[in-house]
Amino acid sequence: MAGHAYDGWGRPAPGEAVSGLARLYRALHAHPEPAFEEHRTAAQIAERCSRLGYAVTDRVGRTGVVATLANGPGPTVLLTAGLDAPRVTELTGVPYSSVRDGVMHAHGHDMHMVCLLGAMRALTAGRERWHGRLLCLFQPATETGRGAQALLGDGLYERFGRPAVALGQHLSALPPGTVGCRPGQRFAASDILRATVYGTGPDSGPTELATAIARRLRGIPDGMWDPEIAQVSAGVLAALPDGVHGGDNRDSGTCGQAHLLINARTFQESVRTRVLSAIVRAIHLEALSAGAHRPPEIRQVRSLPGMGNDPFVTARTLGAFTARGMRVVRPGPRAENIAMGRVLAATDTPACFWLLGGAQVMPEPSPDGSGAPALFCAPALIEPTIATGTRALAAAATRCLGAAA
Template structure:
């Protein structure tokens, strides 16, 4: 068998123009109806329905709320294309006519506003569109297409949940894994990077155990609020004084809860700490330093027992296979042009995408697709106002432009898949 030709790629992509209105409607629908990790039942049902209509063998409830579609199309490699589908507990402030007003219940039982503030609605729409085009153009390629709509990317471990629930046994084991993420970059840009593209991360829940009592008699207590305040300040030195300047790292105390009333000293304080680094060794050193500081603070305060330190989430670095990434970058340059195919920065955000390639033992490649008005982004970059003028992922103002973002993200997935599939011979056409 021979590789898929440029002419075949053009034929597969030809119906995209007519498909864009339907994809825009899907995106708007998903944006209006966000769902939190492992509750994406409505989203999953719609995506599964579309895969069924396109002739895929569909597997639902993989990893609780994930969806996998398999299209077996003769001999050839198996290509996995992945998109995440969960939303965030964020109150939308975009002012869009289709802005989310949805609410949901988070893992702690709290009623929270919901928003697709990280672009997973766009990711799902891209993959649905790519699956449709590849299925419609199946006479031009040979192999197996595995489409994965993953739940719970936002810190809840949805990729491993799907793997541990028998994704590859139910569907098919891939030969290569591809994925992408929308970024606050000019729409139409495709950003690639060999090697590490996104950071590893770890989330710790730390409980500082004190001894509660009346606010009027602090001498009878061990105040966990004071311990927590000191810990927060001391943790700022982990990066500034214990990490080499050549090793990028982040330590963030994102949540601190202590007490219920002004005149009551609580028994406990709970902190949630997030760390990030581009190297697993650096991440481990951050963990060790945090443990040392927390335990020392508790001992110095005379805490009745040592703190409880729990790892509640961790993702590895997103590492692109060097050869596969370079090969795909060349394919993107041929298709999109060198002016639109650019080097990606290393991103301190984290992803669990790489778990699929790690579990299968195959190469994986992850890239970024721009999604914002090009003039707005370029002007902001030129004037040094990118952070203030262009909303980042997880911002309540995160609002990608629909065009050409929709087109570009569908094309990248189709082009990536076809770069691995083979072209059937005359006698093999189906």
């Protein structure tokens, strides 16, 4: 996979405004920053927002950026994009690949940011068509889920007001130039668990047990639910003898410990409860059957709610897309989690988030190198993706803001 060139990636954009966004996209992709380390990214975003005439506040929720623009009486519309990148090694080989080892914009946040900036510019230029207030949020630490809590703890709504509507988009493997949107539950709840399992004696160490548990967990949805209702991935993080992290160090380290990372994505709260119970039960049963010398230890690393699209807001958004002649498809539920869900749940803000076509997708390696069902986005087909994402956000925001008299 390394060194592979993808047709169309990085080609020049036709217009001056979009060309500048394409250059910014490449720069953001080449210099990704993980959760709460987005200092360079936030500074670039804040400077561009200020140049567009927005009132800018940085360091919101530690490293987030908020930009507002008032244009007469009317509703407040929240537009959002993530700042951070996950800890994934880039293998695409594109000229603007990540220069930071072990970090890349694998989930499209670089594209989300430039499209939001493009929409902000378009809305500023076309302010005679709308009245109201834009609240543009560049959210920190979306990959870990901790950014949402940091924003709420920093008084996001108390400082900047509560929006009437929230809008956003998520890069996907839909065809370039298309958007995917429909009402109802669209994005999954995400629960990440970390399990520590212990060796079973001189004939079997913790790695064998952890690998067997990972295989069993990956099969949970196949035996219990359709993949559109629940998805579970699991990988072995590490295996260490007891002497490294405490323990009795018996059997020359074969009774050590191994760590697994488990990710469950679900679309219904009742199914979510049952899946998590099934995961915990499977881990304990596998360890008991193998004769592990200590019970497993399981803790929740992250828990983020799912998110649905409000029917009324979605109808208005789809109407805006249709009026602009955009190519719209109706996708099914997506296993991706939208970290904004926790921020919006705090005020029960009606929202519409859609899929933006244009990503190349490759299997994401699991920690043990065996591969996992999860996917990550390689650098997007830059055009027409930027132009489509810019138009989509600007059109939806204009439709949800107050119409000019």
